[in-house]
Amino acid sequence: MSENILSVKNLVIHYETDEEVVEAVNNISFDLKKGEILGLVGETGAGKTTTALGIMGLLPTRVGHVIQGSIELDGENLLEKSPREMRKVRGKKISMIFQDPMTALNPVKTVGDQIAEVVLLHERCSRAEAMIRAQKMLAMVGIVPERYKDYPHQFSGGMKQRIVIAIALACEPELLIADEPTTALDVTIQAQILDMMRKLQKEHNTSMILITHDLGVVAEMCDHCAVMYAGELVEYGTVEDIFDNPQHPYTVALYKSIPSLDKDVDRLHVVPGMVTDPSNLPSGCSFSDRCDKKGDMCNKHEAPGIVDLGNGHLVKCLKYKPEVEEK
Amino acid sequence: MENLIEVKNLKKYFSTPRGELHAVDNVSLNIEKGKTIGIVGESGCGKSTLGKTLMRLHNATSGQVLYNGVDIANMPMKEFKKDYRSNIQMIFQDPYSSLDPRMNVLQLIEEPIKVNMKNLSKIEIKEKAQEMMELVGLAKRLENSYPHELDGGRRQRIGIARALSLNPDFIVCDEPVSALDVSIQAQILNLLQNLQAERGLTYMFITHDMSVVKHISDDIAVMYLGQVIEKCPANEIFKHTIHPYSQALLSAIPIPNVHVKKERMILRGELTSPINPKKCCRFVARCPYATEKCHNEEPELRELKTNHSVACHYAEKFM
Amino acid sequence: MAKIHTPAMEKIEKRNAKRKKPVKSTPTTESWKRFKRNPTALLGLFVVCILILVAIFAPLIAPFDYQKQDYASMMQAPSMKHLFGTDQFGRDIFSRVIFGTRYSLVIALFCTIAAFFSGGLLGIIAGYFGGIADTIIMRIMDVFQSIPMIMMAMCIVAVLGNGIPQLVAAVMFASMPTMARSNRAAILRVRGSDYIESSEAIGVGQIRMIIKHMIPNAVGVMIIYFVGFLAVSIMMMSAMSYIGVGLSAPTPEWGLILNDGKAYLTSAPYMMLFPAMMIMITCFAFNLMGDGLRDAFDPRLK
Numbered sequence: 001m002s003e004n005i006l007s008v009k010n011l012v013i014h015y016e017t018d019e020e021v022v023e024a025v026n027n028i029s030f031d032l033k034k035g036e037i038l039g040l041v042g043e044t045g046a047g048k049t050t051t052a053l054g055i056m057g058l059l060p061t062r063v064g065h066v067i068q069g070s071i072e073l074d075g076e077n078l079l080e081k082s083p084r085e086m087r088k089v090r091g092k093k094i095s096m097i098f099q100d101p102m103t104a105l106n107p108v109k110t111v112g113d114q115i116a117e118v119v120l121l122h123e124r125c126s127r128a129e130a131m132i133r134a135q136k137m138l139a140m141v142g143i144v145p146e147r148y149k150d151y152p153h154q155f156s157g158g159m160k161q162r163i164v165i166a167i168a169l170a171c172e173p174e175l176l177i178a179d180e181p182t183t184a185l186d187v188t189i190q191a192q193i194l195d196m197m198r199k200l201q202k203e204h205n206t207s208m209i210l211i212t213h214d215l216g217v218v219a220e221m222c223d224h225c226a227v228m229y230a231g232e233l234v235e236y237g238t239v240e241d242i243f244d245n246p247q248h249p250y251t252v253a254l255y256k257s258i259p260s261l262d263k264d265v266d267r268l269h270v271v272p273g274m275v276t277d278p279s280n281l282p283s284g285c286s287f288s289d290r291c292d293k294k295g296d297m298c299n300k301h302e303a304p305g306i307v308d309l310g311n312g313h314l315v316k317c318l319k320y321k322p323e324v325e326e327k
Numbered sequence: 328m329e330n331l332i333e334v335k336n337l338k339k340y341f342s343t344p345r346g347e348l349h350a351v352d353n354v355s356l357n358i359e360k361g362k363t364i365g366i367v368g369e370s371g372c373g374k375s376t377l378g379k380t381l382m383r384l385h386n387a388t389s390g391q392v393l394y395n396g397v398d399i400a401n402m403p404m405k406e407f408k409k410d411y412r413s414n415i416q417m418i419f420q421d422p423y424s425s426l427d428p429r430m431n432v433l434q435l436i437e438e439p440i441k442v443n444m445k446n447l448s449k450i451e452i453k454e455k456a457q458e459m460m461e462l463v464g465l466a467k468r469l470e471n472s473y474p475h476e477l478d479g480g481r482r483q484r485i486g487i488a489r490a491l492s493l494n495p496d497f498i499v500c501d502e503p504v505s506a507l508d509v510s511i512q513a514q515i516l517n518l519l520q521n522l523q524a525e526r527g528l529t530y531m532f533i534t535h536d537m538s539v540v541k542h543i544s545d546d547i548a549v550m551y552l553g554q555v556i557e558k559c560p561a562n563e564i565f566k567h568t569i570h571p572y573s574q575a576l577l578s579a580i581p582i583p584n585v586h587v588k589k590e591r592m593i594l595r596g597e598l599t600s601p602i603n604p605k606k607c608c609r610f611v612a613r614c615p616y617a618t619e620k621c622h623n624e625e626p627e628l629r630e631l632k633t634n635h636s637v638a639c640h641y642a643e644k645f646m
Numbered sequence: 647m648a649k650i651h652t653p654a655m656e657k658i659e660k661r662n663a664k665r666k667k668p669v670k671s672t673p674t675t676e677s678w679k680r681f682k683r684n685p686t687a688l689l690g691l692f693v694v695c696i697l698i699l700v701a702i703f704a705p706l707i708a709p710f711d712y713q714k715q716d717y718a719s720m721m722q723a724p725s726m727k728h729l730f731g732t733d734q735f736g737r738d739i740f741s742r743v744i745f746g747t748r749y750s751l752v753i754a755l756f757c758t759i760a761a762f763f764s765g766g767l768l769g770i771i772a773g774y775f776g777g778i779a780d781t782i783i784m785r786i787m788d789v790f791q792s793i794p795m796i797m798m799a800m801c802i803v804a805v806l807g808n809g810i811p812q813l814v815a816a817v818m819f820a821s822m823p824t825m826a827r828s829n830r831a832a833i834l835r836v837r838g839s840d841y842i843e844s845s846e847a848i849g850v851g852q853i854r855m856i857i858k859h860m861i862p863n864a865v866g867v868m869i870i871y872f873v874g875f876l877a878v879s880i881m882m883m884s885a886m887s888y889i890g891v892g893l894s895a896p897t898p899e900w901g902l903i904l905n906d907g908k909a910y911l912t913s914a915p916y917m918m919l920f921p922a923m924m925i926m927i928t929c930f931a932f933n934l935m936g937d938g939l940r941d942a943f944d945p946r947l948k
Contacts, residue, residue, distance in 0.1 A: 016654040018683060043508035044479075067652055156598075186369035186535065188594045191579035194591055195346075212507060216581030243585045255515035258583065259542030261565055267517050268542065271510035274478045382847055395751055412849040419847075424840040429673050429862045438858075439848035471671055 005174055005207045006032040006055070011069035013146055013231075022279040023242070024050040026231040026286075027069075029306075030063050030225075034177070037201065037208040039222035041215060043275050048211045049230040055209075056096050056205070057086040057092060073175065092122040095168035099180040101160035104167075105152040111138070111163045112148025118170045137166040142196060158189035165197065179211045188310045194221060215258065227251050230276040230286035233306075237313035247315045249293045285318065293319060330393075331497055331529045332358040332381070336466055337390035337400070339373075339380045346603040348377040350573075352553035355628070358497075358546075363523070363530040365544030365561065367537060367576070373553040374533045375420075378499040382417050383407055394497070413443050416490035420502035422482035426474040433470040436460060436488045438455060443493055459488040463518060478509035484518070491522065494611050497529045504539060516543060522595065537580050541565060546634075549573045552609040559635040569645045571636045572610045608640070616641065677866065680942040687938020695930035701747040708741035712898045721914055730920040733906055742898040743921055748927065749899045752808060754879040757817035758872060761879075764818055765825030766868070772826065773833030774856065783826065791823035796885060803891040813892050817882050819873065832867040836860050866943030870936055877932035884925050900925050 013025035025047040033039050040048045055071050057078060071078045073093060085149055090095060090096075098104045106114055115134035119125065125133075135145035138265070141162040143155075152160055161181060178197070182190035187308050198221060201208055210221055218225050218239065225242040227235040227250065235248040246252045256269030271292040288298040292324065298304075298318055307320040330574065339351040350373040360366045366374045375434070379385045381392055383399070392400035397412050419425035426435055436456040439449065447455070460467065463484040474482055483503060490498055500519065504512040522528060534540050540547060540561075547564050549557040549572065557570040568574045578592040594613045608621040620640050628638040631646065639645070681687055697757070700707060717735035724731040730739035765787075774784040799816035806812040836842065837860065845859055880900075886892035887901025889907075895902060900921045907917030 014652060014654070016652070019679075020650065021657075021658060022657045043510060065652075065654075089530075112542060176610055186598075187537070187579040188369060188575055191591060191593055194581070195591065214581060215509075215583035219583045219585045220581045239585045243583065254509060255583070257510050259513075259516070259538045261538050261541055261577075261580065261582065264562075265542070269511040269519055270513050272514075274480060275511065347774065378911065384843060384847060409850055417847045418843070419839055419840060419844050422922065425844040427841040428860050430858075431672075438845070438850065442849050442854065473671075475673065475676070476671055486844070489844070493848065 003033045003034060003314040005034045005074060006091070007070075007072045008051075009070045009072070011051070011054060011071065013050050013059065014039055014067050015050075015060075015063050016065055017063060020279045024064075024231050025054065026281075028228070028233040029069075030226055030233060032207055032209065034174075034207055035203075035205045036223040037221055038211055039218035039225040040209055040228060041213065041225060042228035043120055043213060043216055045230065045275055045278050047278065048228055050231075051228075052096060052179055052209065052211055054089060055177065056094060056119070057081070057083070058090075058096075065217070077287050088122070091118050091173070092171050094175055094177065095171070095173040096182045097161075097164050097168050097176070097178040099183055101157065101164045101184070102152075104164045105160060107152055110149050110151055111155070111166075114163075115148075115167050115170050118167055127150040133170065134166075137170050138163070140169075140200065140216045141166045141186055142192075158185055158192060161185060161189075161193055162196070163172075165193075165200075167205070169200060169204070173206065175207045175209070176201075177209045177211070180213070181210075182217070183212070183214075190217075197221070198200060214244075215254070223282045226293075230281060231278050232286055232316060233314075234287065234316045235314065237311075240314075241311070241313040245307060247320070248287075248317050249291045250287045253290075253292070286304045295319075329360055330357045330487050331360040331395065332356075332531075333393040333396075334358075334381070334389075335391040335393065337377070337380060337392060338388045338555060339376055339385055340388045342604060344351045344479065348602045349373075349553045349604055350601065351380060352604075354550075354553075354555050356548060356555065356558070356624045358531060360456065360496075360529055361527050362545040363532050363543055365540035365547040366531060366533045366550060367535065367540050367547060368550035369535060369576075369598060371552075371601065372550040373601070374550050375501055377550070378417065378501050378531060378533050382415060382499055413493035414495050415497045415499070416495035417492055417499040417501060418483070418486050418490050422479050422486055423474075423506065426472055426485060428597060429473050431473050432460070432465065432477075433457075435474070436492060439489050439492050453476055453630065455492065456488075460493045462491065462522075463488045474629070477505045478511070480514055483507060483515055487515075487522075491526075496527070497531070499531045499533070501533045502535070503532075505534060512539070516562075530566075537577060549576065552599065552604065554609055556610065557636070558628065563635055567635075567646070569631065569635070569642050570610075570639050571614050571616055571645065574645070575613075585623055608638075616644075667810055672944040677942045678863065681938055684848045684941060686934050690931045690934030690936075690938060691805075694935055695839055695926065697747055697751060697928060697931065699742060701751050702747050704745050708738075708744040710738035712737065712741045712745040713896055714738075721910070723914070724916055731914070731916045733903075733917055734910065739903065739920055742903055743900070743924055745898040746900045746903060746921065749893070749897060750880055750925075752882065753813065753883055753899075754876050756793045756810075756814045757821070757879040760814055760818040761818070761821040761825045761875065762868075762872060765822035766829040768822070769826035769829030769831075770833050773830040773837065774860070780830075784830070787823040787826045790819070795820040795882065799882065799886055800889075800891050803886070808892070808894045810893065813883060813886065814890075816886070817879055820882065824878075825871070825875065828871045829864075829868060831872075832864040833860060833875065835867070836863045839863075870940045870943060874936040877921060877936070878925065879927040880925060880932075882926055 009029045011025055011028050013024040015024055028051065040051065042048050054066060066079055080092065080139050112131060112134045114139050115129035119130040119133050130189050135148050138148055139145045143159060143162055155163065182193050185193065194217065212218060222239050225237065227248065229250050234253045235242060242251065246255060253269065253271045257271055259268060271290050276286050282299065284299040285304055288294050295318060304316050304318045305321065306314050306316050308314055333356055334356040337351055337354045341348040341350055354377060356364065366377065368374045371617045376385060380387050390400065391398045394411060399407055419533040433456055436459050437452050440452050440455050465481060465484050472495050504515050507515060522611045523530060532540060532543055536607045546562045547559060551572050557573045564573060568577055575594050599612045606625050607623060608626050611617045611621045614621065624637045626640045629642065630636045631642055714737065717877060719732050720734065720736040721734055722728055722732045728738050728740060732738055761932040768783050772780040798820045802819055803812055806815065842859060845855060883892060884901030887899050888905050890905060893899050893902055903921040904918050910917055
């Protein structure tokens with residue numbers, strides 16, 4: 001097997017304000033192998049974006065704090081780097097694509113300039129060279145290179161997301177984090193963008209973390225999948241593990257609650273209650289209040305540990321650790 | 328079965344600085360009593376405008392909307408408000424922005440009752456609102472909460488309670504679940520279905536999500552740039568899609584199953600502008616099968632089989 | 647794996663333990679919470695409160711009668727007896743500035759209220775009805791605005807004469823366009839929101855819409871403009887008094903005191919220094935408060 005490019009260990013991230021502490025990410029660990037795509041799935045408040053921002057070193061200042069853990073990229077702990085060093089890492093080694101292409105682009109600069117800017121920032125080359133690179137990048141994401149002189153508002157939503165991807169890939173990063181890259185787009189455009197992302201990822205052998213709430217996108221794009229709930233990684237495994245043999249009650253319930261195109265059901269399966277509020281976590285298992293397989297110990301015990309079901313299929317549920325219940 | 332709503336050649340144009348925007352262009356639909364019609368399409372296809380025109384939040388440019396045989400699109404606003412407003416209601420897309428942030432839950436649900444049923448006393452209004460809260464599954468203790476304290480699912484329940492409190496028989500649901508999390512989406516969809524079964528409601532369900540629309544609808548109309556291009560029963564569309572756009576739309580949906588690796592029909596290009604459209608097939612710029620004829624002639628919506636109509640010159644070829 | 651406990655969490659837990667009842671969260675309490683957290687805004691509020699107290703208790707604070715001329719002690723530099731010194735008639739400048747607070751604050755308040763009820767109301771009408779009403783009102787306001795504020799005010803005083811009502815009228819007319827514009831924007835923003843459309847869908851009538859939905863939601867922004875405008879009014883009033891078209895002597899209005907002192911700027915700079923500082927501090931305080939209110943009512947406007 002190829003080596004790990006990214007390795008996150010015991011990461012805990014809190015948002016602290018005067019009013020409350022939001023436990024956004026609670027002790028998650030995962031590895032990403034070179035050239036693989038990891039899908040990070042979960043609902044609002046699951047801590048997907050926070051994890052990504054933590055890796056990028058872009059947590060909101062003063063409010064966001066990494067409480068513990070390590071994030072190693074190519075064996076170097078990113079959390080020990082100074083802001084200055086992180087700036088060099090961002091854009092060059094790791095890039096991020098945000099959900100809304102509109103806010104990610106500067107409206108008063110031409111798209112060519114915006115791509116060239118990243119290149120100039122990280123690579124030693126002349127402006128002219130950077131500009132040529134920018135045009136190449138545009139061509140790569142399927143936009144006529146002649147349009148490098150156009151401004152963002154002259155492009156449609158799907159085209160803008162292509163440009164954002166071009167900027168992210170301009171320096172051929174080793175790791176690309178895509179945060180809901182297609183959520184704001186129509187399905188037909190989403191299909192185009194996903195198709196293109198997969199091609200580019202194969203060509204450049206980029207590793208990728210794909211954050212999404214759409215299980216369909218994960219099934220189509222990813223090699224591994226991590227399901228997050230209330231800041232915890234409740235299940236992790238290959239997409240085959242997760243989709244064919246889901247083990248955590250949350251994952252199982254999530255599948256049942258999506259309407260399916262090929263099956264007819266009268267009523268959908270319902271996960272009762274609200275999405276758990278990360279500023280007010282229950283004791284024990286965070287999902288216990290909504291879980292249909294809840295046992296007596298789920299609330300009393302401390303948060304369940306991770307159990308390996310074999311082949312790296314990890315589940316965080318007391319169901320799989322009966323010896324704890326006897327204690 | 329009788330039709331509750333009949334839409335006939337409905338047009339809604341907006342004038343913009345760049346020309347006339349054909350948001351809804353010559354749409355005709357029949358909606359049976361107690362059934363759900365799903366309107367699917369991508370952003371900008373006019374599906375929301377269609378819903379809002381039925382609601383008379385927009386005035387139609389031309390065409391008719393018959394409610395139990397009465398044309399409600401062209402009657403004076405005053406008469407519509409007095410006699411028909413309560414019968415036709417709407418659930419809005421964004422539960423975050425469609426509720427007045429300065430009103431609490433009870434005030435929000437009391438409002439439609441207060442405004443429309445003037446003969447009720449304060450206590451009766453409150454009782455009715457509490458009844459509505461119970462109906463949509465809002466706990467009594469939330470009465471004094473403000474929308475900003477609640478999650479999306481509960482806010483959407485407030486929206487549903489507001490619409491239902493007037494005892495409507497037709498509800499336009501404008502993307503009611505697209506802003507919600509998957510696990511909450513199922514709760515709301517089930518609630519809508521249960522309410523329909525209990526009260527014999529008729530829905531127009533507007534969404535961009537094919538799997539949701541398939542789950543909830545009896546009939547489906549696919550819209551593209553202001554026009555209905557395919558219309559058929561819900562099961563039909565997933566088995567025997569005819570229009571190339573519907574096919575592309577279906578094939579674009581990512582399926583949550585790792586073993587289904589489907590051949591995808593990737594459309595080139597983006598939606599064409601709905602401003603001053605030419606007389607041709609609206610889909611021509613993105614259609615892989617377009618011919619000379621498609622560029623010059625606008626296809627009509629033709630009934631190919633029972634209850635299955637398609638607007639495409641070469642529909643027979645794709646059957 | 648045990649849940650992590652951080653110092654920040656402990657702090658909040660301790661504070662929550664002290665609170666008996668959880669604070670009810672309404673949009674208004676949320677705004678107040680945000681305001682409380684903003685130190686500069688609180689400073690502004692504090693200074694404004696002191697100024698109001700000074701205005702109310704002016705006779706108790708001022709050591710001398712602000713009108714009393716004392717030819718034995720003319721043009722004295724600041725001392726323990728005359729904190730801000732005395733003017734060319736031997737009047738105590740400290741007392742005059744203290745009483746000036748009354749005039750300046752009250753007149754500024756009247757000016758702002760007048761502007762609000764004329765320009766503001768026009769703006770609300772223009773914003774709500776739109777169309778032709780909007781065009782007509784806003785074009786008239788454009789014409790108004792093309793005349794410099796001070797010049798406009800001067801013309802009005804020239805026609806109507808000196809005096810407090812005239813001054814108020816002058817400031818009102820001069821500030822009408824700005825007031826109309828900002829209130830129109832506030833209404834337009836509310837008008838375009840989804841909850842107005844959803845209220846329309848359940849059959850809410852025009853009057854209820856304005857009273858129950860639009861005004862409550864626009865009022866925050868309007869308060870921001872109101873407070874900001876108090877500062878502008880004080881500046882305008884002082885400027886007019888200073889050039890001699892506002893109030894007439896011996897009213898102890900800050901602009902007038904400045905005017906008195908301008909002949910002695912080189913020999914007795916303190917005569918202008920203190921009233922000028924008062925004007926500055928007051929405007930500064932109102933602006934700080936206004937900014938704080940803006941952040942409190944509408945964090946997105948920043």
